Amino acid sequence: MPRGRHVAAVSDVSFDLAAGECLALVGESGCGKSVLTGALLGLLPANAQTRGSAVLPPAAPGEPVVDLLTAGERTLARTVRGRRIGLVPQSPAAHLTPVRTVRAHLTETVKALTGTRRDALPPAVTAAAERAAFPADHLGHHPHQLSGGLAQRAATALALVGDAPLLIADEPTTGLDRDLVDRTVAGLRRHADEGRGLLVITHDLAAAERIADRVAVMYAGRIVELADAPAFFGRPGPRHPYAAGLLAALPERDFAPIPGLPPELDALPGGCAFAPRCARADAACATRPPLDGGVACHHATAPEAADA
Known part of the structure; x- marks a missing residue:
């Protein structure tokens, strides 16, 4: 971006998300959906500026309220990412270390986020893979040996490991065939039904219809409609x-x-x-x-x- 040039990638966005609820954020590519994700998790470029507030309430007694837009990197890295907010990234292959196997990724994540004992790690890793429909016989593969769909499922498994009270899934069905889309949607919906918040960012409206309680439609960096999913996809329909x-x-x-x-x-x-x-x-x-x-x-x- 040239020096001095200002781009309002996201503006006037306001919504809430309850425990046990899924909100689908939909819109064409380039409308600002993934920029919003980066802002919530402190993953925007260093020259990005954010204003407003994004309040993450305590998940348990004694935990602090966190404003994601003003929290420092230390807080986000140590107490938020993976623990209070899980992320299924839009480009999973770019978030996997190329020299480590999927099993190594999952083992390290399970141990770091859950404190699982070493002797209990193998079954915990297998369970994490199963939740994301990742095949056990591919756990020894490196990222470059995975198809786009398998990389997506590996990233989903990593995001689910910590049982975070809020999960953000950025295009979680990209690269998947219809059967795997169905399984991924069912797994994510189950995550919400167990009492966790779920923000799904997608352009797959068929998947959004199956998983969402509410729908937020984004255009040119703004939310232009916010509606209950049954009314949006059925009657009376979008306004x-x-x-x-x-x-x-x-x-x-x-x-x-x-x-x-x-x-x-x-x-x-x-x-x-x-x-x-x-x-x-x-x-x-x-x-x-x-x-x-x-x-x-x-x-x-x-x-x-x-x-x-």
């Missing part, structure tokens, strides 16, 4: 025209793409960022709409008419 377009683009629905391309985050138009692609746009869209009643649009479909 924001962009969210409606995402669903209409699915092969099992209208298979109709949204016209145009999303804006670059360093060249956002004034007012509503979706207006140049929106059939409902008019002069009112020159002003950026707030997220009001779960939707940021001057011409949002009324809740009772969204399925008309």
Whole structure:
């Protein structure tokens, strides 16, 4: 990024996530979903700036409340990452040490996060692999010997080891065939059903429909709709025209793409960022709409008419 250039990759994002709940954050590539993940875990580049708050409540009596956006690296590394927040990264191969086997990765992680005795490590490692549907006969493989799908499952196993009260899964179904997508979605849903929070970042709306309790739709760095999943995917349906377009683009629905391309985050138009692609746009869209009643649009479909 050239010196002095400012990119508002994520702005005005606000949501909560309860224990036992899954929130799916959906949107096209480049809308800022993964930047949000980096901000929550302190993994953004050194020149990135964050404002606001992201409060992580105590998981147990005696644990402190942590503001993820202001916590230092020492706190994030020692008490948050892996212990209070697990992460399934978007590019798992880049997060695996190339000279270590999957078994070595899991063994080290199990021991560090759970304090498992050495004699109990092998069954604990096998159990971690099973939770992520990672084949036991591949535990001795190095990352370069894994397919993209196997690398994804290895990363998922590592994220599940610590039983963190919050799990962030960034595109967890990328590179998986449909059977493995089903197993991954079922495993992640079980993680939430056992009382943990789950934030799934995905462009796979079919997977989001199966796993989410609520859906947040992101466009050009902002959340433009926040809705309960049954209402969003069923009736009354999405209220924001962009969210409606995402669903209409699915092969099992209208298979109709949204016209145009999303804006670059360093060249956002004034007012509503979706207006140049929106059939409902008019002069009112020159002003950026707030997220009001779960939707940021001057011409949002009324809740009772969204399925008309």
